[in-house]
Amino acid sequence: MKYPNGSQTSELMQTIQYILTPLEYLDKCAKTYGDIFSLRLIGFPPYVVLSNPQGIKEVFTAAPNLFYAGEANKYLPQTILGASSLVLIDGDYHQRQRRLLTPAFHGERMQAYGQLICDITKQVMSKWTIDKPFNVRSSMQDISLQVILKAVFGLDAGLRFQQLKQLLSSMMDVFSSSWSSSFLFIQTLQWDLGPWSVWGSFLRFCEQADELIYAEIRQRRNDPNLFGEDILSFMMTACDEEGQPMTDVELRDELITLLVAGHETTATALTWALYWIHYLPEVRESLLTELEVLRSNPEPTDVARLPYLNAVCSETLRIYPVTLFTFSRIVQAPVQIMGYQFEPGTMISPCIYLTHHREDLYPEPWCFRPERFLKRQFSPYEFLPFGGGNRRCLGMAFAQFEIKLVLATLLFHQKLRLVKFHRVKPVRRGLTIAPPGNLCLIPTS
Numbered sequence: 001m002k003y004p005n006g007s008q009t010s011e012l013m014q015t016i017q018y019i020l021t022p023l024e025y026l027d028k029c030a031k032t033y034g035d036i037f038s039l040r041l042i043g044f045p046p047y048v049v050l051s052n053p054q055g056i057k058e059v060f061t062a063a064p065n066l067f068y069a070g071e072a073n074k075y076l077p078q079t080i081l082g083a084s085s086l087v088l089i090d091g092d093y094h095q096r097q098r099r100l101l102t103p104a105f106h107g108e109r110m111q112a113y114g115q116l117i118c119d120i121t122k123q124v125m126s127k128w129t130i131d132k133p134f135n136v137r138s139s140m141q142d143i144s145l146q147v148i149l150k151a152v153f154g155l156d157a158g159l160r161f162q163q164l165k166q167l168l169s170s171m172m173d174v175f176s177s178s179w180s181s182s183f184l185f186i187q188t189l190q191w192d193l194g195p196w197s198v199w200g201s202f203l204r205f206c207e208q209a210d211e212l213i214y215a216e217i218r219q220r221r222n223d224p225n226l227f228g229e230d231i232l233s234f235m236m237t238a239c240d241e242e243g244q245p246m247t248d249v250e251l252r253d254e255l256i257t258l259l260v261a262g263h264e265t266t267a268t269a270l271t272w273a274l275y276w277i278h279y280l281p282e283v284r285e286s287l288l289t290e291l292e293v294l295r296s297n298p299e300p301t302d303v304a305r306l307p308y309l310n311a312v313c314s315e316t317l318r319i320y321p322v323t324l325f326t327f328s329r330i331v332q333a334p335v336q337i338m339g340y341q342f343e344p345g346t347m348i349s350p351c352i353y354l355t356h357h358r359e360d361l362y363p364e365p366w367c368f369r370p371e372r373f374l375k376r377q378f379s380p381y382e383f384l385p386f387g388g389g390n391r392r393c394l395g396m397a398f399a400q401f402e403i404k405l406v407l408a409t410l411l412f413h414q415k416l417r418l419v420k421f422h423r424v425k426p427v428r429r430g431l432t433i434a435p436p437g438n439l440c441l442i443p444t445s
């Protein structure tokens with residue numbers, strides 16, 4: 001059987017390098033072994049990294065029962081998501097849950113969140129003081145967390161909203177360093193050693209979040225007047241083909257999945273975008289010129305259509321994609337990809353980062369150049385920050401809309417500059433790759 005080449009160093013060394021210096025390690029492997037290679041990681045099955053668009057197309061367009069992503073995600077901690085979380089299930093059950101959830105993220109429903117996003121952005125901006133640096137990550141996380149909580153729960157500044165906001169922030173902060181991130185990858189580290197330990201504190205945050213979410217579901221079941229325009233109301237009334245609604249456990253699992261998947265990722269993308277816009281004056285100038293055409297309080301849908309803003313967002317997600325990989329897919333039946341034969345149980349991981357750094361697609365891939373996206377249309381197998389196929393990010397349209405509106409609102413209303421003007425390097429933050437946590441901007445008059 002022909003199998004892709006890969007490093008011969010021990011599993012332990014490969015795992016350490018992958019956790020501590022993921023970009024450097026992936027670049028090194030791609031340089032040595034090409035756009036399909038194998039990795040050996042502790043606790044994982046045979047693992048194949050793919051950054052060839054044709055190979056990625058073969059994975060994304062395969063029948064849904066040929067590759068299982070839910071099974072692959074079980075190698076990541078499930079404590080928080082729950083067994084019926086969309087990201088952990090496969091086959092017919094996955095298709096049913098996706099069908100129930102998808103309408104909440106499309107078309108007119110999306111537009112309804114436009115004003116909400118602009119209002120939350122202005123509210124967060126109002127806390128900044130001229131000439132006083134603020135932490136970009138914290139502010140962007142504040143925005144994305146409030147947006148997702150309000151869109152999902154329709155909750156306003158009540159006690160439960162405040163408690164959930166606090167809890168989700170703390171939960172994500174547990175894994176904010178490379179060291180603490182390793183707890184997510186290495187199951188043997190996942191021991192509850194009390195409330196002050198990394199895993200123990202995470203478990204306690206999860207329990208508290210559960211209580212709050214179940215309390216919200218119970219309250220709504222008891223009082224139908226509480227149903228509104230939010231995603232939870234929509235989920236509680238949606239039924240499958242057999243007329244079956246979601247159970248409370250399914251609701252809880254999907255809700256927490258949306259909250260976790262939706263806020264950290266968007267905050268990371270926003271932080272990167274603000275960094276690039278203020279690191280490269282010509283990018284900021286071009287954006288301001290484009291925005292000037294619109295009035296000072298434009299319709300959200302007009303903002304979302306701006307071509308240069310769209311190109312800046314795409315280039316932000318290209319150069320350092322929020323997640324290095326799409327979900328891995330576990331092969332269910334013998335399959336050939338790019339001439340290699342893979343047996344059931346093999347884990348195939350389309351690598352977003354390496355695909356986005358292919359010189360043949362993106363010349364000088366280390367340079368931030370939004371113009372690439374104005375000159376050329378990339379296929380879904382060449383530009384894939386939201387993954388693809390039957391697992392493509394459910395919140396893609398929501399996230400893109402939010403990022404554009406937040407950036408436009410900030411640029412319209414506040415002049416900013418970087419505190420330290422230098423090229424920053426990405427760091428690992430939980431399962432994502434993000435700018436360093438201490439990145440600061442200064443509002444200027």
Ligand code: HEM
Pocket residue numbers: 069086087088098148257258259261262263265266269322323325326327328385386387388389390391392393394395396398399
């Ligand atoms: C910049 C922001 C975001 C990025 C870069 C991102 C990226 C991704 C990626 C790469 C995947 C895996 C897709 C695959 O394996 O093919 C994914 C899945 C998913 N994302 Fe996002 N995401 C973002 C925002 C959001 C938001 C705002 C939500 C929800 C409100 C969300 C909900 C989900 C869900 C539920 C899945 C699982 C889909 C499934 O298994 O069928 N994401 N996302």
